[in-house]
Amino acid sequence: MRPHHIRKVLFSAEEIAGRVDALVCEIGRTCEAGSLVLVGILRGSFIFFADLVRGLFYHHLHPRIDFTLLQSYGAGTESSGKVEVERDISVDVRGAEVVLVDDILDTGRTLHFAVQRMYAKGARSVKSCVLLDKPSRRIAPISADFVGFTVEDVFVVGYGLDYDSYYRELPYIAELTFTDDRSAGNEQP
Numbered sequence: 001m002r003p004h005h006i007r008k009v010l011f012s013a014e015e016i017a018g019r020v021d022a023l024v025c026e027i028g029r030t031c032e033a034g035s036l037v038l039v040g041i042l043r044g045s046f047i048f049f050a051d052l053v054r055g056l057f058y059h060h061l062h063p064r065i066d067f068t069l070l071q072s073y074g075a076g077t078e079s080s081g082k083v084e085v086e087r088d089i090s091v092d093v094r095g096a097e098v099v100l101v102d103d104i105l106d107t108g109r110t111l112h113f114a115v116q117r118m119y120a121k122g123a124r125s126v127k128s129c130v131l132l133d134k135p136s137r138r139i140a141p142i143s144a145d146f147v148g149f150t151v152e153d154v155f156v157v158g159y160g161l162d163y164d165s166y167y168r169e170l171p172y173i174a175e176l177t178f179t180d181d182r183s184a185g186n187e188q189p
């Protein structure tokens, strides 16, 4: 692990809760209740997913839920470029309206892969909901249907997001800075 520290809080727990409520309303307005399946992309989405699902209850939406464990990152901060399915969904999504939930849309490779996979499994429609969007890093041709916050090209942790499996428990989202990166004006990984 590289030497690093938490530089600053970008979104407080209260700000996140407010945005999650708004996303729940958007999903409630846009999605048909009948055949809705929410699929969380592990591991980063687990806290966001739990808050969304509980919010949907208050909008009288009772989706089926499942998870898939997709991995494109090693122990570092750069995407390996190849997405692997470590755990697949088991819910039958044929004819269903699927909403994929992920923590962050970075290069877009993970979500692009997941969308294709849901269609290949017979989903009628596939939408995506991400807490954070880093549009400046996009490589794959994808944008999310529901976005919590847009962030700059910085490495973030907390509220489910990790660095080397640490920091997922933080109730807020913070910027992580690497203290071994001496390049002037650029402290990113």
Ligand code: IMP
Pocket (backbone or CB within 6 Å): 044, 072, 073, 079, 102, 103, 104, 105, 106, 107, 108, 109, 110, 111, 154, 155, 156, 157, 161, 162, 163
């Ligand atoms: P993508 O396939 O490049 O879009 O990467 C998506 C995955 O990379 C996310 O689901 C995260 O798990 C991870 N990721 C991307 N950026 C960050 C970050 O700033 N902090 C923590 N994890 C990140």
Ligand code: MG
Pocket (backbone or CB within 6 Å): 041, 042, 043, 044, 045, 102, 103, 104
């Ligand atoms: Mg992830």
